Amino acid sequence: MKNLHCIIMAGGSGTRFWPRSRKAKPKQFLTIFGDESLLQATISRFAGFIPEKNIFIVSNKGQQGVLEEQTTRLPKENLIYEPVGRNTLPAIGLAALFVAKNDTEGIMVVSPADHLIKDDELFQQTIGSAVKIAEKKNGIVTIGITPNAPATGYGYIETAAEIETGQSIRSFAVNCFVEKPKMETAIQYLSSGKFFWNAGIFVFKVSVFLKAMERYAPAIYTDLMKIAQTIDTPEYENTLNELYPQLEPVSVDYGIMEKAGNIFLVQGDFVWNDLGSWEQVYQYGEKDEAQNTGVGEVIFQDTKNSYAWASNGLLAVVGMDDVIVVKENDMVLVCKRSHAEAIKQVADQLKTDKLEHYL
Amino acid sequence: MKNLHCIIMAGGSGTRFWPRSRKAKPKQFLTIFGDESLLQATISRFAGFIPEKNIFIVSNKGQQGVLEEQTTRLPKENLIYEPVGRNTLPAIGLAALFVAKNDTEGIMVVSPADHLIKDDELFQQTIGSAVKIAEKKNGIVTIGITPNAPATGYGYIETAAEIETGQSIRSFAVNCFVEKPKMETAIQYLSSGKFFWNAGIFVFKVSVFLKAMERYAPAIYTDLMKIAQTIDTPEYENTLNELYPQLEPVSVDYGIMEKAGNIFLVQGDFVWNDLGSWEQVYQYGEKDEAQNTGVGEVIFQDTKNSYAWASNGLLAVVGMDDVIVVKENDMVLVCKRSHAEAIKQVADQLKTDKLEHYL
Secondary structure, three states: OOOEEEEEEOOOOOOOOOOOOEOOEOHHHOOOOOOOOHHHHHHHHHHOOOOHHHEEEEEEHHHHHHHHHHOOOOOHHHEEEEOOOOOHHHHHHHHHHHHHHHOOOOEEEEEEOOOEEEOHHHHHHHHHHHHHHHHHHOOEEEEEEOOOOOOOOOOEEEEEEEEOOOOOOOEEEEEEEEOOOOHHHHHHHHHHOOEEEEEEEEEEEHHHHHHHHHHHOHHHHHHHHHHHOOOOOOOHHHHHHHHHHHOOOOOHHHHHHOOOOOEEEEEEOOEEEOOOOHHHHHHHOOOOOOOOEEEOOEEEEOOEOOEEEEOOOEEEEEOOEOEEEEEEOOEEEEEEHHHHHHHHHHHHHHHHOOOHHHO | OOOEEEEEEOOOOOOOOOOOOEOOEOHHHOOOOOOOOHHHHHHHHHHOOOOHHHEEEEEEHHHHHHHHHHOOOOOHHHEEEEOOOOOHHHHHHHHHHHHHHHOOOOEEEEEEOOOEEEOHHHHHHHHHHHHHHHHHHOOEEEEEEOOOOOOOOOOEEEEEEEEOOOOOOOEEEEEEEEOOOOHHHHHHHHHHOOEEEEEEEEEEEHHHHHHHHHHHOHHHHHHHHHHHOOOOOOOHHHHHHHHHHHOOOOOHHHHHHOOOOOEEEEEEOOEEEOOOOHHHHHHHOOOOOOOOEEEOOEEEEOOEOOEEEEOOOEEEEEOOEOEEEEEEOOEEEEEEHHHHHHHHHHHHHHHHOOOHHHO
């Protein structure tokens, strides 16, 4: 695939994977499965069909150290830093400037850095289908994950008519983007067959995206164009630091996808998970006969259906069922699997208790 | 109380409190409640009515470092070291030599170092009653704890006729010592009112004990007498190292109490527990409204009926019920309270897995 570029969005932060994910090392930099971090696995997935020189990462200065450490295979100039986080539309817009600089008709694939995707071949075919549609229709194409459950934790995309019928990978016109639903609605979505999960993966020509920005987010577009003129000049850093923080923080979904008309969806049937909590890490990991996953020096005794991870030292788990135990250096989380979402509240309590140094 | 001496048996080792109790620091040296270790609390309890110069500790050379650290209030010559553990009869016999050296008619109180006792005043009164009977009857007096449950984890003492009636603290002749019973038997013991828990606390004149040893354990007695002659001479260490390891390893219960005729029991109604597992530590500790105990930097969230202890770092316990979590440096135990007894098997597995360095 010629002219194909990839933008990996790696600026996220969060506490869902505390104590492993911390301010200085959020989820995308964690080695959760195998030997690569989620970011590195994402790069490897794209490097299978996109030249490394065309793979860009958007992150922020606070993560520069760990980012450079984990991306030695990429040119350093492909690491793009936001001065501050302004949500996904400005971030994708900023990255688009770097692609457009060399290749105004290039195709961009935008992807989160921290999701689990299995079956690289099907993923590559799916992106391939999206690229074709993006070119042919001059549209913005999103990958919609086929739901296998009435999930209430994801945004959905409602499709309209199928296009390009007869392909092994189906594609559709998009009706609308919808927010995370209640369970009742999610059940209806699932049974309708028309709704797909929004995985945050988008494919489009740079020129099409810039045009959409100009129309639906003109203020952001104008400032980004000013920044564009300084790329590769000594003014770039100053201009970026001056203008970027003033951009309206808006998501690409809200700022463009829900407004533009030329949006399409390609159906993603590969295994996908956004790894929103330790529970999902447990669900998607390899398990032993007792349905336990142990990483590091872990002893399970009379224990089942549990996940234990130790950065160092020793973890002994005795007589437990359905628990997550994570030891990161001198911080330990012991959590009922059903409470994995509540870890965010631990972060709140750490702040209340003036224990922020553990965040 | 003149001529009163105390012998605290502090040579024990064990893995029930892993990862806190380890080879180099068994249970008696742990600070489990309050600011003092169990040994220090035992010393303080006796120091309330026995001069410190009369308080002796029997331990072993492997524990010399931590023992000296924790017993700075006692004269160093009161720390008696077994070359190897030979069970309680030789250990008490060895300690008796040191008491007899200065005071052949002195009274000895023998006590474990690692039990929980609450209500120091009642404890002191109980020992006072035992001392009176030991002197008056020239007997060996044991403190029998009044059972409040059909415990199967303790040895019992069956009493015969009450003696010295009319006292607030009752005392009895002893019929026999019995091993840990099955539940059915324990229920009978409890309802009979004749059976008491054997807490390993004994009171006797040194001369009476030595006479009993001479009669019921003559081989041990003979060798101990040889050792006695070398106390305060340069020969002591060599003689001890030569003879002591050859002594028959026998408990004072089996070697004397079950054989001698002049055994009495004073009823102990103070709160007592042998702290045989983390579960008992939980039971006897102070708890918050959710019935949790947290020691160190611990965050409980949606958690109840649980015990968490952290030597350092941070422990977050989320959505749990009935668990014990103990973090000692880089070792962590997570254990269902009902499985607290199974911690011994963790030790076995550590050996199997060649992870003995965590013991």
